[in-house]
Amino acid sequence: MTEQKLSEAAKGVYIIAATPFTDDGALDLQSVDTLTDFYLRCGVHGFTLLGIMGEAHKLTSDESLAVVKRVIGRAQGRQVIVGVSHAGLENVRRLAHEAMIAGAAGVMVAPPVGLKGDDGVYNYYAQVCTALGPDIPLVYQDYPQTTGVYLSPQVFERMVDDFKQLVMLKHEDAPGLAKLTRIREGEKKPGRRRVSILVGNGGIYYPQEMRRGADGPMTGFAWPEMLVQVYDLFAAGKAEEAEDLFDIYLPLVKHEVQPAVGLALRKEVLFKRGAIKSPKQRAPGSSLTATDHAELNALIARLDRRLAASGHGRKVAAE
Numbered sequence: 001m002t003e004q005k006l007s008e009a010a011k012g013v014y015i016i017a018a019t020p021f022t023d024d025g026a027l028d029l030q031s032v033d034t035l036t037d038f039y040l041r042c043g044v045h046g047f048t049l050l051g052i053m054g055e056a057h058k059l060t061s062d063e064s065l066a067v068v069k070r071v072i073g074r075a076q077g078r079q080v081i082v083g084v085s086h087a088g089l090e091n092v093r094r095l096a097h098e099a100m101i102a103g104a105a106g107v108m109v110a111p112p113v114g115l116k117g118d119d120g121v122y123n124y125y126a127q128v129c130t131a132l133g134p135d136i137p138l139v140y141q142d143y144p145q146t147t148g149v150y151l152s153p154q155v156f157e158r159m160v161d162d163f164k165q166l167v168m169l170k171h172e173d174a175p176g177l178a179k180l181t182r183i184r185e186g187e188k189k190p191g192r193r194r195v196s197i198l199v200g201n202g203g204i205y206y207p208q209e210m211r212r213g214a215d216g217p218m219t220g221f222a223w224p225e226m227l228v229q230v231y232d233l234f235a236a237g238k239a240e241e242a243e244d245l246f247d248i249y250l251p252l253v254k255h256e257v258q259p260a261v262g263l264a265l266r267k268e269v270l271f272k273r274g275a276i277k278s279p280k281q282r283a284p285g286s287s288l289t290a291t292d293h294a295e296l297n298a299l300i301a302r303l304d305r306r307l308a309a310s311g312h313g314r315k316v317a318a319e
Helices: 029-041 061-074 089-102 117-132 153-162 177-186 206-211 224-235 239-256 262-272 290-310
Strands: 014-016 046-049 079-083 106-109 138-142 166-171 196-199
Touching (some): 061 079, 106 166, 153 166, 224 239
Parallel strands (some): 138 166, 166 196
């Protein structure tokens, strides 16, 4: 069981977990186990389930809860955040309460697609907080590239002031570095509460975001050990070493964030690393061509050569 609820002090690497399926598209709970173990061996500090990478919109409600319970039961006390976004607030409320009963640390909610204006954003989350109740920690998922909803620093600060259960921003706006700086500067005002900020976008801006005050990444890069090692170096005050290590992985970070095919690449890597039995996405999903496979293999080979030359050889493998 998770030891405590999510709070403003949360930091570290919260891996966005893939949802494994069999070759025929069925939910693969055995691979949920092996994938969870793989992430733990990589040193992650927490998990985020049922996000976009987790293909949450393709799961039934029963399957969603089965994944949540399976990971929480195997996560060795790591905090688990559960994505509960849905067009209907009653569905948000129900899954959130079921996840918390199962042992989740908190829930993540994205604004509905097409929500307009600062007042629209504020009023929606006021309804979310009422529906959840004050005891469920809330993460705002800021991903305007998918939702089309822009979160201004001003309205976020207003929500932080008014909604005490809002403890984290999942920051994925792009370009978003200036917004991150603006929020961190605003927190220095007397009486302003500082919340946790974890960053996504595949980790493509990870070092710069850490320098600007992020508390860690929340993304699904298929080499989680890099995310952890870079975080540890930043925490130790070794920012330049952290960037040097990140640079070695950058070609694959960049390759994985491709629109449409990125999840197929990520699951293929997890499959190659033995973490899941099949790279299958539940339909509809993208697939890789023979050229895609050859390209990925070449990039992995280059990564291994560069890691070996740097003394950071790959050490994590699924059992």
